[in-house]
Amino acid sequence: MGGGNTAIITGAIRWGRACLCKASLCRVRYSCARALMVALLYLATVAPILAQQQPAGTRAGTPQTAGSLAEAPAVLPVTSALPKLTFLEGTDNPEDVTLGIKFLFLLTFLSVAPSLVMMVTCFTRVVIVMTFIKRAMGTQDLPPNQVTATLALFLSFFIMAPTIQEMKTKAWDPYQAKEITTVEAYEAAVSPMRDFMLRQTRPRDLALFIRLSGMPRPKNAGDVATWVIVPSFMISELTTSFLMGVYIFLPFIVIDMVVASTLMSMGMIMLPPVLISLPFKILLFVLVDGWNLIAMSIVKSFH
Secondary structure, three states: OHHHHHHHHHHHHHHHHHHHHHOOOOHHHHHHHHHHHHHHHHHHHHHHHHHHHOOHHHOOOOOOOHHHHHHOOOOOOOOOOOOOOOOOOOOOOHHHHHHHHHHHHHHHHHHHHHHHHHHOOOHHHHHHHHHHHHHHHOOOOOOOHHHHHHHHHHHHHHHHHHHHHHHHHHHHHHHHOOOOOHHHHHHHHHHHHHHHHHHHOOHHHHHHHHHHHOOOOOOOHHHOOHHHHHHHHHHHHHHHHHHHHHHHHHHHHHHHHHHHHHHHHOOOOOOOHHHHHHHHHHHHHHHOOHHHHHHHHHHHOOO
16 A cells, blocks of 8 residues: 555656646646645545544455454444534523624624724824824825824824723623623613714714705704714714814925925025925924824814
8 A cells, every 4th residue: 555655646746746837837727736736645645544544344355254343343423523503503501692692793893893993983083183294294104104003093092081981881880790781781882982973073964964864853962873973973073184184284384385485596496395394394393392282182172
């Protein structure tokens, strides 16, 4: 058996090399040939091991006598060791169903968590304002995108801390103490987030999505559905962040105009004004303690 296996392996390697050489100009053929060679090597290597694990009386070509059949141990049926998905099949234990549903909800939440952070928190406004600062100063890659995104994330945590604390007090703590049900915990957790979004949403944007949704005119904020508040909040955040970006651009535009007019009057037409104005922009931003002002303005814009 050893000589036969060696011949199979050698033949598979030679055939695979020939296919690889012929398919060197085509990536698809190269991948197929490589996959087939690996499959042949796998079969040639694993097949002898599986044959050796079979009982002596069941191998092909081995004579079986009545004594050997009587002495051969009974072959037990192979049972699957994989766990059953009890939340999809019938079960007598309700805890199995609850655990499965919680696991599905956890996976769903982890997959949409980044989108939730951008949709229902202040992260959108903060990160757009940070981007406007880089564009206004002319430093396209300074600070790096990772730094600005991290700063925006921690500023968002700082701004959302009161809302998160309220959600923890009203929803998480009673739910952990088994004082309220899951539905009640969800409603208690959504309420502070709705209040936060409504405070930052412009009435004009909210009225737009209420009209587009076709729902009847609400009597108070509690009658507005959450799926109507979220897009209204996002549109308002984009509008507010762009307005803040305009105010950030104004002083840097003045510096660009002064530098450009000065270079024109001196006859330095071929010298790029951006190259000369960049140090003055950075100097102005540092002298006025720009990051302090930006952080203060962003935080106060939510109060």
